[in-house]
Amino acid sequence: MPRNPIRTTAILGVAAMILGAGGAAAQTRPMHIDIDSSTRVQLRAPAGSVIVANPRIADVTVVDANTLFITGKGYGVTDIVAVDAIGRPLFQSQVVVSAGSSGSVRVWRGAQVTEMACGASCSPSVRATPTP
Numbered sequence: 001m002p003r004n005p006i007r008t009t010a011i012l013g014v015a016a017m018i019l020g021a022g023g024a025a026a027q028t029r030p031m032h033i034d035i036d037s038s039t040r041v042q043l044r045a046p047a048g049s050v051i052v053a054n055p056r057i058a059d060v061t062v063v064d065a066n067t068l069f070i071t072g073k074g075y076g077v078t079d080i081v082a083v084d085a086i087g088r089p090l091f092q093s094q095v096v097v098s099a100g101s102s103g104s105v106r107v108w109r110g111a112q113v114t115e116m117a118c119g120a121s122c123s124p125s126v127r128a129t130p131t132p
Contacts, residue, residue, distance in 0.1 A: 030094040033058065033072040041068040041082075041091060048085035054078040058095045072097035 033039055038061075046065035052058060057078040061069040068091070070080060075097055082091040105116040 030077070030096045031070070032096050032098065033070060035072045035075060035097055035099060038069045038071040041070060042066060043068065043082060043090045045084050045090055047082040047090055048087070049083050051081045051083075052078060053080070057097050070095060075099070 031039070043066045047062065047068070050060050050062060050068065052060055054076065056074045057072070057076040058080060059071045059073050060080060061071065063069060068082060072095075077094060077096050079094050080091070081089060083089050105118055107114045107116060
């Protein structure tokens with residue numbers, strides 16, 4: 001029985017749209033990391049490249065080709081993407097860095113800023129705070 005080429009093309013087009021939408025929907029929820037903390041990410045295949053959209057917010061340490069540690073460096077939101085050697089995404093997540101259960105306070109003395117890390121008490125943070 002001969003096939004209808006227009007119908008076959010339409011079915012393939014719909015299938016491609018469904019698969020394409022599924023790939024986009026496969027992105028995970030944002031990853032939340034406390035400032036000055038890190039979390040381990042295990043990749044399903046070796047990474048060829050790792051991209052951090054804003055390295056002032058988060059940093060990535062590559063332990064081996066399949067293991068990354070993401071560290072919260074500054075408050076905010078950034079994206080991190082790991083791709084294999086031919087550019088296929090292995091990991092993609094929005095990373096939200098926040099104070100977590102501890103907090104922080106900025107003390108302004110003129111143009112000088114001191115960031116204080118607070119838990120049960122506050123003490124100066126070792127992180128240098130840029131002056132705006």
